[in-house]
């Protein structure tokens with residue numbers, strides 16, 4: 001990747017592969033999802049189904065919105081509500097072969113984008129940080 | 142800014158000015174900080190002191206880490222602990238006159254950077270999104 005021109009770089013060259021990505025499953029209760037988010041320190045993570053297909057993403061804000069009631073914090077809802085009920089499945093995804101420009105376009109409004117294969121199985125994530133590091137490299141050459 | 146070359150753009154050209162930035166004060170309890178974060182939807186926001194000087198940032202993870210005990214969620218701590226006790230004040234800041242390259246360097250490891258004037262008063266924030274939009278523009282010209 002060192003000597004590739006920016007327009008020859010693909011999303012596959014820059015993504016974090018799936019085994020290094022923290023994620024949750026749609027069947028998990030919000031209690032488990034919140035634990036994964038707080039332990040990993042991430043604002044949001046990918047959501048997969050039991051066959052490892054990409055479904056969407058879940059973040060701290062949507063979970064906290066479920067439990068912050070008017071009068072008090074309704075902690076018990078964390079074990080009642082499943083990820084499936086609040087997952088954000090309106091998230092764009094890319095493939096490994098997508099171009100650098102498609103990756104840049106996608107992260108303008110999203111901190112990360114999920115990468116899937118042609119059958120929809122989860123391959124990894126493309127982060128803003130990866131695009132920015134590449135941008136910095138291209139400014140110095 | 143339209144017709145400036147990327148190396149002539151300054152952080153002041155790209156920042157979101159302070160009146161549009163959600164923030165909390167160091168004297169606030171974590172309960173108020175969490176409310177601002179959930180209502181605004183942001184992962185983290187700037188922390189200022191009573192004279193509007195920049196102190197640091199606070200995010201959802203550090204607040205949740207305070208209340209997620211081993212056995213249960215210790216909600217009462219939200220009103221006991223102040224922002225001042227958990228603020229992250231190890232955050233770099235820039236000035237309006239800082240260059241585009243200094244801005245790009247700073248956001249590689251931080252989703253946003255605070256902009257302060259020469260006396261340390263809060264001027265605004267530089268976000269990754271602003272840098273990425275400028276990057277995209279520069280790729281098309």
Ligand SMILES: Nc1ncnc2c1ncn2[C@@H]1O[C@@H]2COP(=O)(O)O[C@H]3[C@@H](O)[C@H](n4cnc5c(N)ncnc54)O[C@@H]3COP(=O)(O)O[C@H]2[C@H]1O
Nearest residue numbers: 020021022041042043044045111112127128129250251252
């Ligand atoms: N443990 C850690 N060590 C060092 N730096 C850390 C870190 N956690 C967060 N950061 C820094 O903070 C940025 C924003 O993280 P956030 O969790 O809001 O947003 C993250 C998170 O939602 C997701 N993400 C990144 N890496 C992930 C992973 N391994 N597993 C799951 N989600 C990940 O992608 C978003 C953008 O990530 P990006 O790397 O561009 O940007 C990250 C990174 O620069």
Ligand SMILES: Nc1ncnc2c1ncn2[C@@H]1O[C@@H]2COP(=O)(O)O[C@H]3[C@@H](O)[C@H](n4cnc5c(N)ncnc54)O[C@@H]3COP(=O)(O)O[C@H]2[C@H]1O
Nearest residue numbers: 109110111161162163182183184185186252253268269270
């Ligand atoms: N209400 C909203 N409407 C539309 N898009 C939204 C949004 N809230 C978040 N986003 C999108 O999600 C990205 C990450 O937001 P996050 O809250 O983790 O991280 C944010 C947040 O911590 C902070 N931030 C951004 N704008 C802020 C503001 N007006 N006041 C306080 N903090 C702000 O700077 C970080 C990076 O912001 P950036 O714009 O690069 O990137 C934002 C933006 O692309």
